[in-house]
Amino acid sequence: MLKHLHTFTGHQNPVYALTKSAKEGIFFTAGNDKGVVEWSLSKMAFVMVKMPVQSSVYYLHNFEDRLFVAERSGAFSVYDFLAQEITYRINAHPKPIFGMQTIGYKNELLTSSEDGSVAIWSLSDFKELYRLEISTDTVRCIAVSPNEKEIAFGCKDGSIHVYHSEDYSLKQILKEHTMGITSLAYHPNGDYLISGSRDAQLKIWNLTDYTMTNNISAHLFGIYDIVFHPTLPFFATASQDKSIKLWDANNFKLYKIASIDKMGIGHSHSVNKLCWSHDGSKLISTGDDKKVMIWDLVI
Template sequence: MLKHLKTLPGHQNPVYALANADEDGVFFSAGNDKGVVEWSLNTMAFVKVKMPVQSSVYCLHNYNGRLFIGERSGAFSIYDFAAQKVIARINAHTKPIFNIQTVKGKNELLTTGEDGTVAVWSLDDFTEIYRFQVAYDTVRAIAIAPNESEIAFGCKDHLIRIYNLADYSLKQSLEGHSLPVTALAYHPTGKYLLSGSRDAQLKIWSLPNYELMEIVAAHMFTVYDIAFHPTLPYFATSSQDKSIKLWDAENFKLYKILSLEKAGIGHTHSINKIIWSNDGKHLISTGDDRQVMVWEME
C-alpha cells in the first residue's frame, strides 16, 4: 500500500506546513525555520529556500500560481511564481494564522487562526471583503465542501461549525468531540465530513443531514491532519502519536500503520502535516522531528 521511500533532512526546527507546487514533483515545506523550502520528488532532494519569512509558518496554501504563507505573527504573505517574488504581506490577524483556503467559485481567500475570526479576502487585489467571529478561541481547521455550498470550521471549543458559503451565515453546529477539533476533510464526492480531534477520535458525519455515522478510535493522541487520496478510495491521517494511518474511504477499514514501532521507520515526534503529491503516487509527511518523509504508493 504505502512504503517509506526517502527521508529529506535539512530543517533545523519543527515543520508545520506542506503544499504542492502547480508543477508535478515539486512541493514546499515550512515551520520554525524562518524560510519556505522547495523540494523535488523527481530528484528526492532539497532544491532551494524559496523565500525568507519574518516569523514561524503554520500553514501554506497554493492556488492559481501563488503561494500563500500564514505566519505566527498573524500576517500572511503572497508569493507569485511567475514574478518569482513576494507581491504582498498583509497583517490579517492579531494572533497566529493556522489555516488558509480558497473559495474558487467566489474568487475569495479565507484566513483563520487563534483569534477565532475568519477573514475573507479578494483574490483580485487582496483587500478584505468581510470578517466574522466563528469562535472565541482558536479555529484550527477549515474544510470546504466539494460543491462549494458550505464550509466547516474546527474549533478549540470542541465544536464543528458549518457555514453557508453563499453568505457566510451559520448553518449548523456539530457537537461530538470532547476536546478541540484539529482536522477536517470532506469526502471528495461530498457524501460525508470527517473530523479529527485532540480526543484521538475520527468522527464521520453523513451529509446533508450531519448525522454521526461512525466513531473511529483512530489514534492514541491528537489527530493533526486528514488527507484524501486524489483519485483512489483512501484517506490518510497523521497524529501526535507519531504514526500515519491509511484508511478505506468507504468502510473506514484500517489498511496500514506507518510508524517507527510498526514499520521500523517513521517519525520520532508528532506528525503535524501530510499531503498527497499531485499525481497521487506519494504521501509526504512532516512534523516536530524536523524530517520530511516521502512514502510511495505500491
C-alpha cells in the first residue's frame, strides 16, 4: 500500500522536523542544518532555503499563513508567508523546544520543552499568557483534540497529561508506558487518543473514561511519529527501528511495512517525522539518514 516514489537529498545532517504548507504541494523540512528547506511535491524538486536558523530545529508547525520554527536553543521563530520574512523570534525556554501546536479558537500557540514546562503564547503579539509546569523532565510532544477542547502532553517519564484547553486545568494523567512518550495523536473523529513511546508500544486510550483499550507491540524501538490519513481510515507510524508502518485506524491491523529489510528501499537510520500530502495520495518521511522520502499510497 506504500510504494516508494522519490528521495530528496540535500540535507547535510539529520532531519527532525517536517510540516506541509497551507499551499498545496509544498512542504518544509529542517534539522541539524542551518536553514528551513522548502520542497515542491508537484515538481518533485527543491525550491529554496526558506529561512536561516541559529540552532538545530526540532519542530515545525504551520498555521494560518505562518510557519513556527522551534529550536534546540529554546527559542522559536515566526515566519510570515504574506510578508515573506521572519516577524518574531522569541526566547521561550531555557532548554530545547520539542513540541508546538495551536489552539485556533483561542488564538494561542503552545510550546513544550526539555525544561518540563509548556508555555502558551498569544498569536496576536506573541506575549506569554501562561506557563504550565507539567513535569520535572522533558515534555516531548503535544496533541490537540479535533474539537480543540483538550490537549495531551507526552512526557519523558512515560506519563501523558491531559488538560482542558479552555482554562488549562488538568483533566487526567495516564500512566501505562514504561518509557518516555515520543508521539501522540487524536483520531480525526475524536474516537480515541493514541500514544507511542520509546518502549516501542502503541497504546489506545478511550476518551470517555481514559482507559487503555488496546496495546500494540508496534515496533522494535521508539515510535517517533503517528499521523492519521486526512480522509481514509489509516494511520502511519515512524520509528527509530528505521521503518514506517501503515495501520488500519479502526481495527489496528498492520497493512504495510516500508523499510529496507521489507522493500529493499527505505531509511537507513531512524525515521523521525511523517506527513501526509494535502490530498492524502502521498506520505512524506524524514530521518537521521538526511533523506526526505516520498511514498505513494496505493489502494
